[in-house]
Structures are given as structure tokens and as C-alpha cells.
Amino acid sequence: MAAEPGREPATAEQVEAAWQDTKLAQVLYHDWESGSYDEKWSISFDQRCTDYARDRFTAVAGVPPRPYGRSLEIGAGTGFFTLNLMLAGLIEHGTVTDISAGMVEVALANAGRLGLDVEGQVVDAERLPFPDDSFDLVVGHAVIHHLPDVASAFAEIARVLRPGGRVVICGEPTRVGHRVARRLSSLTWSATRALTRLRPLRSWARPEAELDESSRAAALEAVVDLHTFDPDELAATVRAAGLVGVRTHTDELTAAWFGWPVRTVEAALTEERLGFRWRMFAYRSWLTLDRVDRRLSAVVPPGWYYNVSVTAFTHR
Template sequence: MAADPVRDPRPNPRATAEEVRAAYSDPKLANVLYHDWEADTYDEKWSISYDERCITYATDRFRAVAGDAGPYGHALELGCGTGFFLLNLMQGGVIERGSVTDLSPGMVEVALRNAAGLDLPVDGRVADAERIPYDDDTFDLVVGHAVLHHIPDVPAAMREVLRVLKPGGRFVFAGDPTSIGDFYARKLGRLTWWLTTNVTRLGPLNGWRRPQAELDESSRAAALEAVVDLHTFDPSDLERTARAAGATEVRAVTEELSAALFGWPVRTFEAAVPRGKLGFGWAMFAYRTWQRLSWVDENVLAKLLPREVFYNVSVTGRKRAG
């Protein structure tokens, strides 16, 4: 079902300078402008797909924190973006029917378009995670991927999640940054951006430099991205937040250390060179290397190091059954 044109605002992919200035003091407006801006290219930017690669990734992430793989009848995704998490979980048999919400009309539009292209039963609304526009006890499952760190009032959002869940229903939020992980990821990203954009100024490497207009736009997007990224998380604190909202069976898990140390420079490098320059061989190298390092993280480093040093944190819990 398409987004409601009466109740839902339209995407605004080209914000004015005045709107952008206002966004620096309004994180919700910043989220709308930034994600509307990125919506049509977001899947490409983050190498998101709706095939076996991302189906496996999504279902593995879900199972790692939830301990099961459903199926769940009706699921809601908060901060859906382009639908990456929900749609791939549906294709993986974890979810039968879906609803998507996001503050960004552009993201809801793309998520619904992706769902229609995959012939998946999904409806959507432009909505604030702190005021979810669904009745109490509506969903069997609420999910989100890399969304909690964008929400100004995470405790309020958690209370809303538990309100719209059916008794005994589960929530799974995956892919948010830990405090330590965010520190080293940002340092690596900034260093890689600086090196790539300066080295490609040199004559022999000039063909590897993105056009200046695209670099300027990426820089403006990155500046706004600093406004929309509101939180990092300590896993224990995130568990306490969920319990304080009334959740039961709460558990947080972390992942990606060596994979993040490799992945963030790679993603930044890809954003700094012309689109299509690297080709399929590079994409497979990057993906296979990330896979191998993720295996090392899960099977070796996770047994040796505290969970706080890993990059991603995921959290799950349930609404009380009675």
C-alpha cells in the first residue's frame, strides 16, 4: 500500500540553504532533510541489495540477537530507510507481512517501491518513532536497523515499541554504533577521506578523483550526517533503557571489530572516487574480506575481548505476555 498522500508529506530531496541551517538546531528536521537527500542513492551508497547476500546478512543478524528466525506474522520497521532490514527478513522467511515507518518521506517512498518490486505485502507511513501511529497490541515484531542512534528520545521510542507490540511480542534493533566503535570508525573514515581526496589531486591519479561538485555535495551531506547521528551506545546502558521501558528477556550483543576496521575505510574510499570506477572485482574483494573478518570477530575475538570494543550493538526484548 502506498504512503497516504493526504497525511504524509512529500519527499524534499533538494533542501534550501535556509532549511539546512535550521536543521543544525533541529535533529528531526536534519534527519528528514538528510535522508530525503540520500533516499534515491542510499542503496548504492551502502551496497544494499535484496538478493541472497543481504538476505543472509539480515537473517544472520536477526538470529544472532533474537535466537530464533520466526516466522512472525506482522512486523513493523522503525526508521525503515529503503527497507533493507524488513524486506530482506521477509524474503528470508522471518516475517510474513510488514509495515514501514520513517521520518523521511523519501525513504518511505523508496522502501515501498522496493517492496512492490519484490512483490512483498508491505504498507507504510511517514512517522516519528517517538509517536508511532498504530494502535496498542498491533504487531508481533518490531525491528530496526541503524535507527536508534538517530532518535532524540530513545526511552520514549522504546515505550512506544512496547505499546504497539502484542503481549509476548519481540523487538530487535540491530546495527547501532557502540561508543568505542564509533570513535575509531569516524577517525578512520575522516583519515581515509582526507587521503583519498588529496592523493587523487595528483596528475597521474586525477582520473580517480570524483568531480568537485559531487565531492562538495558529499561533504555537505557528511556535515549534515554529523547532526543526525545523535547517540552512541554502551551495550549495558542500552539493556537498562529497554528494561526501564518495561521490556523483559532483554539482551544486547555486539559484532564487528576487525571487519569494521576494514569496512569503514573501504566505504569511505568508495564514496570518494567516481561511481563505477572500482568495478565488480573490487566489490567482491571488499565483500569477501569483510565476510572473513566478520568470521574472525565472531569466532575468535568475541571470545577474547569485551563486547564494548566491537562496532555494532544489537538489542532484543519482549513485551510482557500478561
């Protein structure tokens, strides 16, 4: 079933079948996205993304950084979280898994280029094929909102963690944050498409074939994005799996209000027109707003932020 990374978009017939089978949708969507995923989300394995991954991990874990011997990532995609945490010195040996063979292939290729000690396997996060007490750490980034049965996934995580092992899941959408981001993205898309239909700006628009593929991907996104979360309810789900010391952390308020329209513009316009100066403007603006959001956390309800992360550990 798995396609070669990024080679072919899903056909209309496959999309139709995927409406009735969310796990088929996950495979089709993420296999197709695997070849362009890093570019789409500005993923890299340098100081920028290494700092981001480390900061998100430590913000929710609330412990001084220390290396974990064996780590498992569920829904690893192209390896963003695990590989950057390894570069930050928090993981010694990583296992990356995903339901998409294309994503696993790209993650292993990224690890190879970086010279990192990583294994990869195509895995359903709700049925982990690993023995009990196998890992010191389980991580995930923007993954559990794709899982049909989140409770089963956390039960599996608890099973494969060693006594005293930790789970850290970051970057999941909150209910309020997701609703605001979708509205902003929709408005930005409409405005950008209207502007690029004007004669002076037509050359700024991506080719129609690329936009058609984006529309098909958006259709599949409606099938693969299954959940948004309330921080307290997510914590209760993790506790029900038998994990202890549960803690949540939220981030990105104004940074998300800025970031999602920026990503939408980047999807609509050509890379050549945007260029390096645009990328630096977007990145520096996001950093400034992220600092503002941290200060606002003293007065803004956690559920208003876009991202929620959760951590817990097993009984010793």
C-alpha cells in the same frame, strides 16, 4: 517538506535551520539520501543481504527462525531490514515507517518490485500512530542513534507489541567502535583526496559537485547522528520501558576497521574506476574479517565492537 527521493540536496539555508531542529535535519538528510541510499550502502535484496539480515536478527534474538505475522519497522529507510527478513521467511506482513517521506516511497517501490506484502507510512518513532497490541514484532536497523528520545521510542514499542511480542533492533554504533571508525574514515578521506590531486590519479576522483554534496551531507550527519551506545546502558534503557528478556549482542571489530575506510574510498572515487572486482574484494574481505571477529568475541570486550544489537519481549 519532503523532497522527491534523491532529487535535491539540502541548501545551505536549510542546513543552518536544521542545526536548531534535529527532526527537520532527519527529514532533509534522509529525503535527499533516499534516491542514492541503496547504492551508497551497497544495499540489495538478494542472497548476500538476505543472509546478512537473517544472521544479524538471529544472532541477537537467540531463537530458531520462525515467521512473525505482523511486523513494524521504525526508521526503515529504503526497507533493507524488513524486506530482506521477509525474503528470509521471518516476516509474513510488514509495515515500514520512517520520518522521511522519500525513504518510505523508495521502500514501497522496492517492496513492489519484490512482490512483497508491505504497507508504508511516514511516522515519528517517538509517537507511533498505532493502537496498543498491534504487532507481533518490531524491528529496526541503524535507527535509534537518530532518535532524540530513545527511552520514549522503546516505551512506544512496548505499547504497540502484543503480549509475548518481540523487538529486535540491530546495527547501532557503540561508543568505542564509533570513535575508531570515525578516525579511520577521516584519515582515509584525507589520504584519498591527496592522492587524487596528483595528475596520474585525477580522473579517479568524483566530480567536485558530487564531493560538495557529500560535504553538505556530512554537515547534516553531525545533526542526525545523535547517540552512540554502551551495551549495558542500552539494555537498561530497554528494561526501563517495561520489556523483559533483554539481551544485547555486538559484532564487527576488524570488519569495521576495514569496512569504514572502504566506504570512504567509495565515496571519494568514481564507480567506474572501482568496478565489480573492487566490490567483490571488499565483500569477501569483510566476510573473512567478520568470521575472525566472531572468534575474537571470546576475549574482546563487547563494547569494543562497532555494532550493538538488542532484543526483548513483552510480558505474556
